Amino acid sequence: MVSSLSDIQSRLQQLRNVPPLLLKSSLPFSSVSIRKDFQQLKELADTIRSDAVQDALLVAAKSERADRSDLHRDGRREIRKRRRPPSPDSPQPYIPYDKRSTSLFPVTNDDPTPLRADELADYIREFNRTNPCKLHIWTRTRGATQLSNPAVVRFTIRDVLVCYITMAYTPEDPVLVTENVTAFGPREKKSPHSQSDFLVYQSLSQQIARMLQSHPRVSFQTLMNLMCAYEGIFIDRCTSCERVLPAEGHVPPVVRLWIDASKESEKGRWEPRHSSCPQT
């Protein structure tokens, strides 16, 4: 297990220079080497997504959490020492000025308290009673009774999509923090860590990742509010170009843009947009 992880780390190091190289189209290099680079990137991505490596990463994360020694602090110092100044070609890190204004989720004063791991089962029961969308706790082994960590929840909109939501928590901080959401077609039989074969679900996974990045500790309840807005993903018209399918391409509106209520009597709403259409 350790050797497979360290192999991945060394391959990652080797490939670090590839993306900037690919962007420099003026460089005189043959298309054969580009193809080779892409192939290596793809193989590495496939390896990381494989069940064996995902299992190893889970075990590693668990053992890191269980180990309360000073290893972590020393590791951090080590990383700081090794960090190089950014090369002039690499983009500058983006530092959000104000978390509130950059969140793509609605932020209101009457938001519910973020859901904790021990409240998940009750929440799911109530959610399934009152929603057309359904939630189930997903376990790798049939009949497991304890919530795993990270916890994986399957979200289903019948005949439309299935999403696996991976959430982490700790005994000290039991609030569920969403790490990842992966979308699949309703009849795809794939593991939560893999990727859909369909472009629409791949785009949806990327879009939700973008939203989580804008608000990393968004509550599970607020995330569910977004997820339920995808019920009409194949019939909703984009509110910018007013089409279901964009002028170019075949991906329906995977973006949901939060529009605050303009009057007090109104409620805010999610508006469908194509990722290629204006997002304002």
Ligand SMILES: [Zn+2]
């Ligand atoms: Zn559009």
